Amino acid sequence: MDEKNTKRLLETYPRLFSNFRGFECGDGWYDLLCELAEKLEPLCVDDIPEDTARVGQVKEKFGGLRFYLDWFPADEEIYKKVNSAIDTAEEKSFTICEVCGEPGTARGGGWISTLCETHHVEREREKEEMRKKWAERRKERNDEEEARKEREQEEALAKIYSENG
Numbered sequence: 001m002d003e004k005n006t007k008r009l010l011e012t013y014p015r016l017f018s019n020f021r022g023f024e025c026g027d028g029w030y031d032l033l034c035e036l037a038e039k040l041e042p043l044c045v046d047d048i049p050e051d052t053a054r055v056g057q058v059k060e061k062f063g064g065l066r067f068y069l070d071w072f073p074a075d076e077e078i079y080k081k082v083n084s085a086i087d088t089a090e091e092k093s094f095t096i097c098e099v100c101g102e103p104g105t106a107r108g109g110g111w112i113s114t115l116c117e118t119h120h121v122e123r124e125r126e127k128e129e130m131r132k133k134w135a136e137r138r139k140e141r142n143d144e145e146e147a148r149k150e151r152e153q154e155e156a157l158a159k160i161y162s163e164n165g
């Protein structure tokens with residue numbers, strides 16, 4: 001998440017994000033995080049020590065939002081409300097492109113991301129370019145390896161000739 005959105009979230013919901021380090025997800029989920037924070041901020045009623053964080057970590061994992069708390073509200077009702085709001089937001093994240101916030105679906109095999117069509121195509125193109133780059137690098141390495149072997153053979157032959165010469 002970029003600096004501007006991070007700052008806005010931290011400033012708008014200061015109790016919830018007290019001592020929070022930063023969001024490890026894309027800007028497409030900014031509105032979703034605002035929606036969740038809007039529900040949680042008023043529930044942050046009990047005092048916690050100044051150096052304690054209510055939210056521990058917010059990140060993307062397997063295409064979905066993960067919102068981890070370091071805060072366990074003493075009141076059971078509040079605790080339930082907090083957890084249910086987080087569950088709802090995490091579930092919803094699988095329908096929102098993490099890059100731009102447009103409707104999206106979870107995509108990919110080994111590395112799953114929730115993306116809209118545009119950002120899915122863009123990311124696939126980036127992957128393809130990366131694959132090409134690595135293939136070229138591999139080829140360069142192989143060429144170097146072959147050149148080295150040829151040189152060694154020539155040197156070995158030259159040695160044999162000079163020894164028998």
Ligand SMILES: [Zn+2]
Binds near residue numbers: 115116119120
């Ligand atoms: Zn998108």
